[in-house]
Amino acid sequence: MTNTEIVDLLELTGRLMELHDRDAFKTRSYQTAAFNLDKSTADLANLPVEELIKLQGVGKSVAQKIREIADTGRLTELDELLAQTPEGVLDMFRIKGLGVKKIRTLWRELGIDNLGELQRAGENGEIAKIKGFGGSTQEKILAALEFLQEQQGKVRMDKAAMIANLLQEELAKHFDRVEISGQVRRKAQEVDRIQLLVQTSDPLSAMLNLNNLPTLTQNEAESSPFIWRGRFMNFDVEVELRLYPAEQMNRQLFIQTAAEPHLQQVGNGGASLLEVAYTSVVSELAEGATEDVEQAIYARAGLPYIVPEMREDDFAFRWASRHQTDELVTWNDLRGTLHNHSTWSDGKQSVADMAAYCQELGLTYFGIADHSKTATYANGLDVERVQQQQVEIDKLNEGFGTTFRIFKGIESDILGDGSLDYDDATLATFDYVVASVHQTLTMSLEKATTRLLRAIENPYTTILGHPTGRLLLAREGYPIDHRAIIDACAEHNVVIEINASPYRLDIDWRWIDYAMQQGVKLSINPDAHDLAGLLDMHYGVAIGRKGGLTKAMTFNTLTLEEMTTFLQQRRERLRTAS
The missing domain is CATH 3.20.20.140 (Metal-dependent hydrolases)
Known part of the structure; x- marks a missing residue:
């Protein structure tokens, strides 16, 4: 268990104790410990109780709880609180500006135990009528709900890269070549699809192989004979694995990395980048380093080479009219x-x-x-x-x-x-x-x-x-x-x-x-x-x-x-x- 994981469990325990009106002193002990330990550089998982109690904000009781978390990966007291808390109420903690007391009021007084009911109550004006809320708070809650809905199924750049790298390592055990493409290769700040290209000459066997991996869960309705879609481990973001033969990998890595508006850019010869990529001789695109192949596509289209990060739209070409690629910061x-x-x-x-x-x-x-x-x-x-x-x-x-x-x-x-x-x-x-x-x-x-x-x-x-x-x-x-x-x-x-x-x-x-x-x-x-x-x-x-x-x-x-x-x-x- 990392320090972050331990602190997160202590913080959640403190929140749920406050939500359920548990002993105020005990509740504060969890909250105080979580606050102080968040800044600690000590290796919490490997400290005995006698050392833990020397840390600021940690009493003997909380120290014993930390040992329980470190030894078992769980906290019995938290498990009991979670069993008494609807999952939808836990989701309310994700709403900025909505503290524990207000969540408890919404749950206990209006019977709201999920985000859907919360949105309905806000749209009907019920939240504004509650003492201590008012119209302003109701508007903020509705705005926060709308924002959360827009972000659903997305992960930040760092997490997307971590997931993509883990997946690439896993797939590399079973396939000769696996490439990260799409939004992750473009360095998108928010990612709603982790896309990788998998080299195979037998897509049917490859698909069976993928479905036998315990870390992958297929969405059959969204998949096709050459595209596997589903989830990796327990990450809440779509995974897309595209299956291609060796001679198509470089071509498709270019195509699948760039966003559609970028691919539609027309070069000197009157053909778009996408058309050039598809019509170029297969043997030329199957050989050489990835960057060499991609540079060849731009050159054939009569366009300046654009680095993967900038392949979003036509902005990169306007930029390239004033700059050279080697000017970019590294x-x-x-x-x-x-x-x-x-x-x-x-x-x-x-x-x-x-x-x-x-x-x-x-x-x-x-x-x-x-x-x-x-x-x-x-x-x-x-x-x-x-x-x-x-x-x-x-x-x-x-x-x-x-x-x-x-x-x-x-x-x-x-x-x-x-x-x-x-x-x-x-x-x-x-x-x-x-x-x-x-x-x-x-x-x-x-x-x-x-x-x-x-x-x-x-x-x-x-x-x-x-x-x-x-x-x-x-x-x-x-x-x-x-x-x-x-x-x-x-x-x-x-x-x-x-x-x-x-x-x-x-x-x-x-x-x-x-x-x-x-x-x-x-x-x-x-x-x-x-x-x-x-x-x-x-x-x-x-x-x-x-x-x-x-x-x-x-x-x-x-x-x-x-x-x-x-x-x-x-x-x-x-x-x-x-």
Whole structure:
């Protein structure tokens, strides 16, 4: 059992105990333990009770429960609570803004025990009549239900890649060649179909082989003699396995990777990419590396080669009229990382440990941007703790010499009126400031845009963090006028973040090219809260490439010397202006 799995079970137990009005003290003990252990780096599954009780927020009773989870994979108390809770009530926990008390009221007072009944009650106006709810809450619930319905059957980029890789490993035991294609190869931020191509000269035997695999469950109605559709393990996303002979694999990998609008692009000879791919001589497409074959298809169509990530529509060809493929940013181009958290706020590792891992990754600078004082829920730093952290960073930097540096940053909350949550004197102590919205997320387009514009106008704002505040598949971002925001960043020399967390991937890739055209640089920021989170920059690179992000317009491709100079000159201009 991983720490995340253990914490999730403790958190769910606490929620269900509150839902069923169990002992308040015992309920809080679960909730407190889950909150504190979520940030713990201890190996919970391998600690005895005597060691567990030394951890913050863990008493002897909860420690024994953790051992039960680690030893059995289950928690008897949770199993009993789940048996008393309708599955539909559990689904209500997925609705943002609907807490345990409100869910209990809906269940107990209106008898609502599933999302369908919840939607019906909202549409009939019944929810608004309940004390403590009102029309506004009812509208938010209906909007959240609509959003959940739209996201049903989808997974985020990271999970899609994980599923596809697991499936490829499984199928590779039985078939000579298995290729990941479709949305996963295009690096879609949300995926509703995991597609792989399977090489076989005997599709009938291959289909029987697939149906004998215990990890696969076929949807016979949706399948055909050459296409297997169904589910892999217990993942709630459609799997599609297409069966092709060896001589068709390269051709079909190209066709199945690109979206239909991209395939319909017509080249100089008057034929579309799809037509060229289908009419090219089989022997030419059956030989050579995949990229060589795909380049040959574009060349035969009289079109520039487009990388898999960009094969969505005709945007890539407009981009290619101004750029070359080798201009696109890669992981190896990144020189540092600028939006990260540590144990000073809600991170799981120290500044020193995060910096050391950055060095292992070959990066030359690490920017710390812990949460600011308004983010009390995330142990945000007040002014005194800011000063203490900066003293620690100075000491660490003394040991790095000239090859590595920790930059002093902060993720300063953008308040409701657009101001940042420190005074100018404190803001002036940082090397850079990431300005982000974390609270009061329900805003009109006008209010959200005005709020961001004021933050961008603040001379201390260096980077605009996750501009829409979205959480993919969980929370729709607040609406903003992207053009106005990007234009303001251009005017005030503010960098825009591509938040590389697969939960966010914000700013959306569709606005990257406009930002570059306006001269706005983008920073691929992992928003890392632990060591593994630093690797999320891989997702940021993928999304950056999808939007046509070049190395030249990526902020954190600056070398250590260039970044140091940029930040020093910016601070000097601020001092002069003040």
